[in-house]
Amino acid sequence: MATEQQSFARTLRRQSTKPEVILWDLPRARRLDGLKFRRQQPLLGYTVDFLCFERKLVVELDGRQHDVEREYDAARSEEIERHGFMVIRFGNEVVLNDRDAVIARIREAAGTAPETPLL
Template identity: 60%
Template structure:
Protein backbone atom coordinates (compact mmCIF):
# COMPACT_ATOMS: atom_id res chain seq x y z
CA UNK A 1 0.00 0.00 0.00
CA UNK A 2 1.34 3.41 -0.90
CA UNK A 3 1.50 6.24 1.61
CA UNK A 4 -1.22 8.01 -0.42
CA UNK A 5 -3.52 5.01 -0.05
CA UNK A 6 -2.75 4.84 3.66
CA UNK A 7 -3.53 8.55 4.13
CA UNK A 8 -6.73 8.24 2.10
CA UNK A 9 -7.91 5.25 4.17
CA UNK A 10 -7.08 7.11 7.39
CA UNK A 11 -9.07 10.12 6.17
CA UNK A 12 -12.06 7.91 5.33
CA UNK A 13 -11.95 6.27 8.76
CA UNK A 14 -11.88 9.65 10.52
CA UNK A 15 -14.69 11.09 8.40
CA UNK A 16 -16.99 8.10 8.05
CA UNK A 17 -20.71 8.38 7.60
CA UNK A 18 -23.14 7.60 10.41
CA UNK A 19 -24.01 4.32 8.67
CA UNK A 20 -20.34 3.33 8.41
CA UNK A 21 -19.85 4.07 12.09
CA UNK A 22 -22.91 2.02 13.06
CA UNK A 23 -21.85 -0.97 10.96
CA UNK A 24 -18.28 -0.74 12.22
CA UNK A 25 -19.48 -0.90 15.82
CA UNK A 26 -21.27 -4.16 14.94
CA UNK A 27 -18.30 -5.69 13.06
CA UNK A 28 -15.20 -4.51 14.93
CA UNK A 29 -13.36 -6.62 17.44
CA UNK A 30 -14.73 -9.86 15.98
CA UNK A 31 -18.22 -9.00 17.26
CA UNK A 32 -19.97 -10.75 14.38
CA UNK A 33 -19.38 -14.50 14.47
CA UNK A 34 -15.72 -13.98 15.47
CA UNK A 35 -14.96 -12.65 11.97
CA UNK A 36 -12.08 -10.20 11.65
CA UNK A 37 -13.01 -7.13 9.60
CA UNK A 38 -10.82 -4.23 8.62
CA UNK A 39 -12.29 -0.84 7.89
CA UNK A 40 -11.29 1.15 4.79
CA UNK A 41 -8.93 -1.53 3.54
CA UNK A 42 -6.99 -1.43 0.26
CA UNK A 43 -7.94 -3.88 -2.47
CA UNK A 44 -6.19 -3.42 -5.80
CA UNK A 45 -6.20 0.35 -6.34
CA UNK A 46 -9.43 0.80 -4.39
CA UNK A 47 -10.29 1.37 -0.76
CA UNK A 48 -13.20 -0.84 0.30
CA UNK A 49 -15.51 -0.10 3.20
CA UNK A 50 -15.05 -3.32 5.18
CA UNK A 51 -12.92 -6.35 4.41
CA UNK A 52 -12.93 -9.81 5.94
CA UNK A 53 -9.83 -11.28 4.29
CA UNK A 54 -10.32 -14.68 5.90
CA UNK A 55 -13.67 -15.16 4.13
CA UNK A 56 -12.76 -13.08 1.06
CA UNK A 57 -15.69 -10.76 1.72
CA UNK A 58 -16.08 -7.05 1.06
CA UNK A 59 -18.98 -5.08 2.51
CA UNK A 60 -19.76 -1.73 0.95
CA UNK A 61 -22.24 0.88 2.15
CA UNK A 62 -23.77 3.00 -0.56
CA UNK A 63 -24.90 6.55 0.08
CA UNK A 64 -26.62 8.99 -2.25
CA UNK A 65 -23.46 9.52 -4.33
CA UNK A 66 -23.58 5.88 -5.41
CA UNK A 67 -26.72 6.66 -7.43
CA UNK A 68 -24.59 8.96 -9.57
CA UNK A 69 -21.65 6.54 -9.79
CA UNK A 70 -23.45 3.25 -10.26
CA UNK A 71 -21.60 2.43 -13.49
CA UNK A 72 -18.25 3.05 -11.79
CA UNK A 73 -19.34 0.95 -8.79
CA UNK A 74 -20.32 -1.93 -11.08
CA UNK A 75 -16.93 -1.83 -12.80
CA UNK A 76 -15.13 -1.63 -9.44
CA UNK A 77 -17.15 -4.57 -8.10
CA UNK A 78 -16.31 -6.69 -11.16
CA UNK A 79 -12.59 -5.99 -10.75
CA UNK A 80 -12.66 -6.81 -7.04
CA UNK A 81 -14.68 -9.98 -7.58
CA UNK A 82 -12.23 -11.06 -10.31
CA UNK A 83 -9.70 -11.31 -7.47
CA UNK A 84 -11.85 -13.97 -5.78
CA UNK A 85 -13.61 -11.67 -3.34
CA UNK A 86 -17.36 -11.41 -2.87
CA UNK A 87 -18.77 -7.89 -2.67
CA UNK A 88 -22.07 -7.24 -0.92
CA UNK A 89 -23.70 -3.85 -0.71
CA UNK A 90 -26.11 -2.17 1.66
CA UNK A 91 -27.45 1.35 1.60
CA UNK A 92 -27.01 3.90 4.37
CA UNK A 93 -30.75 3.66 5.03
CA UNK A 94 -30.63 -0.14 5.38
CA UNK A 95 -27.83 0.06 7.93
CA UNK A 96 -29.52 2.81 9.93
CA UNK A 97 -33.03 1.35 9.92
CA UNK A 98 -32.51 -2.42 9.64
CA UNK A 99 -29.04 -3.26 10.96
CA UNK A 100 -30.03 -6.82 11.87
CA UNK A 101 -31.03 -7.56 8.27
CA UNK A 102 -27.70 -6.19 7.01
CA UNK A 103 -25.76 -8.22 9.59
CA UNK A 104 -27.64 -11.36 8.57
CA UNK A 105 -26.68 -10.72 4.92
CA UNK A 106 -23.05 -10.32 5.98
CA UNK A 107 -23.27 -13.47 8.08
CA UNK A 108 -24.79 -15.42 5.17
CA UNK A 109 -22.17 -14.15 2.71
CA UNK A 110 -19.36 -15.01 5.14
CA UNK A 111 -20.62 -18.53 5.67
CA UNK A 112 -18.18 -21.13 4.34
CA UNK A 113 -21.21 -22.78 2.71
CA UNK A 114 -22.41 -19.67 0.86
CA UNK A 115 -20.27 -20.29 -2.25
CA UNK A 116 -20.33 -24.07 -2.57
CA UNK A 117 -21.99 -23.88 -6.00
CA UNK A 118 -19.27 -21.71 -7.53
Protein backbone atom coordinates (compact mmCIF):
# COMPACT_ATOMS: atom_id res chain seq x y z
CA MET A 1 0.00 0.00 0.00
CA ALA A 2 1.34 3.42 -0.95
CA THR A 3 2.04 5.90 1.80
CA GLU A 4 0.51 9.37 1.75
CA GLN A 5 3.90 10.82 0.76
CA GLN A 6 4.26 8.36 -2.14
CA SER A 7 0.75 9.18 -3.34
CA PHE A 8 1.55 12.90 -3.15
CA ALA A 9 4.74 12.36 -5.19
CA ARG A 10 2.79 10.38 -7.79
CA THR A 11 0.26 13.22 -8.07
CA LEU A 12 3.07 15.76 -8.55
CA ARG A 13 4.58 13.63 -11.33
CA ARG A 14 1.23 13.57 -13.15
CA GLN A 15 0.80 17.35 -12.79
CA SER A 16 4.26 18.44 -13.95
CA THR A 17 4.78 22.01 -15.13
CA LYS A 18 6.50 22.80 -18.43
CA PRO A 19 9.84 23.64 -16.72
CA GLU A 20 9.66 20.36 -14.76
CA VAL A 21 9.07 18.38 -17.97
CA ILE A 22 12.00 20.14 -19.65
CA LEU A 23 14.30 19.64 -16.67
CA TRP A 24 13.29 15.99 -16.32
CA ASP A 25 14.12 15.37 -19.98
CA LEU A 26 17.78 16.24 -19.32
CA PRO A 27 18.77 13.51 -16.80
CA ARG A 28 16.02 10.89 -17.21
CA ALA A 29 16.91 7.38 -18.35
CA ARG A 30 20.53 7.95 -17.27
CA ARG A 31 21.06 10.46 -20.11
CA LEU A 32 23.26 12.65 -17.95
CA ASP A 33 26.60 10.88 -17.49
CA GLY A 34 24.86 7.62 -16.63
CA LEU A 35 23.49 9.01 -13.35
CA LYS A 36 20.16 7.68 -12.13
CA PHE A 37 17.75 10.45 -11.21
CA ARG A 38 14.25 10.07 -9.81
CA ARG A 39 11.65 12.80 -9.96
CA GLN A 40 9.21 13.87 -7.27
CA GLN A 41 10.92 11.55 -4.80
CA PRO A 42 10.04 11.30 -1.10
CA LEU A 43 13.10 12.09 1.04
CA LEU A 44 13.25 12.79 4.78
CA GLY A 45 9.59 13.72 5.01
CA TYR A 46 9.76 16.02 1.97
CA THR A 47 9.12 15.44 -1.71
CA VAL A 48 12.11 16.66 -3.70
CA ASP A 49 11.87 17.49 -7.39
CA PHE A 50 14.83 15.41 -8.61
CA LEU A 51 17.13 13.07 -6.68
CA CYS A 52 20.34 11.28 -7.62
CA PHE A 53 20.78 9.08 -4.57
CA GLU A 54 24.18 7.69 -5.58
CA ARG A 55 25.65 11.23 -5.61
CA LYS A 56 23.42 12.45 -2.76
CA LEU A 57 22.27 15.28 -5.02
CA VAL A 58 18.88 16.99 -4.87
CA VAL A 59 17.84 19.29 -7.72
CA GLU A 60 14.98 21.65 -6.97
CA LEU A 61 13.03 23.76 -9.42
CA ASP A 62 11.70 27.03 -8.05
CA GLY A 63 8.62 28.57 -9.62
CA ARG A 64 6.79 31.71 -8.55
CA GLN A 65 5.35 30.15 -5.38
CA HIS A 66 8.89 29.82 -4.05
CA ASP A 67 9.18 33.62 -3.84
CA VAL A 68 6.87 33.53 -0.83
CA GLU A 69 8.28 30.27 0.53
CA ARG A 70 11.94 31.32 0.78
CA GLU A 71 12.26 30.72 4.52
CA TYR A 72 10.58 27.31 4.28
CA ASP A 73 12.75 26.35 1.29
CA ALA A 74 15.92 27.44 3.12
CA ALA A 75 15.02 25.45 6.25
CA ARG A 76 14.09 22.43 4.13
CA SER A 77 17.36 22.58 2.19
CA GLU A 78 19.32 22.98 5.41
CA GLU A 79 17.72 19.87 6.91
CA ILE A 80 18.32 17.81 3.77
CA GLU A 81 21.95 18.98 3.66
CA ARG A 82 22.43 17.99 7.33
CA HIS A 83 21.81 14.43 6.14
CA GLY A 84 24.68 14.65 3.68
CA PHE A 85 22.84 15.67 0.52
CA MET A 86 23.70 18.64 -1.69
CA VAL A 87 20.74 20.76 -2.78
CA ILE A 88 20.92 22.90 -5.90
CA ARG A 89 18.09 25.12 -7.13
CA PHE A 90 17.09 26.52 -10.48
CA GLY A 91 14.43 29.08 -11.31
CA ASN A 92 11.91 28.28 -14.03
CA GLU A 93 13.38 30.93 -16.33
CA VAL A 94 16.86 29.38 -16.24
CA VAL A 95 15.47 25.97 -17.18
CA LEU A 96 13.40 27.47 -19.99
CA ASN A 97 16.18 29.68 -21.38
CA ASP A 98 19.60 28.18 -20.58
CA ARG A 99 19.58 24.39 -20.48
CA ASP A 100 23.34 24.25 -21.06
CA ALA A 101 23.94 26.16 -17.82
CA VAL A 102 21.57 23.81 -15.99
CA ILE A 103 23.38 20.73 -17.28
CA ALA A 104 26.77 22.23 -16.43
CA ARG A 105 25.67 23.04 -12.85
CA ILE A 106 24.19 19.56 -12.31
CA ARG A 107 27.39 17.96 -13.63
CA GLU A 108 29.50 20.17 -11.39
CA ALA A 109 27.42 19.29 -8.34
CA ALA A 110 27.46 15.57 -9.19
CA GLY A 111 31.21 15.62 -9.74
CA THR A 112 30.95 14.56 -13.37
CA ALA A 113 31.84 17.86 -15.03
CA PRO A 114 34.61 17.53 -17.60
CA GLU A 115 37.86 18.93 -16.34
CA THR A 116 38.94 22.18 -17.90
CA PRO A 117 42.39 22.07 -19.42
CA LEU A 118 45.15 23.97 -17.67
CA LEU A 119 46.36 27.02 -19.53
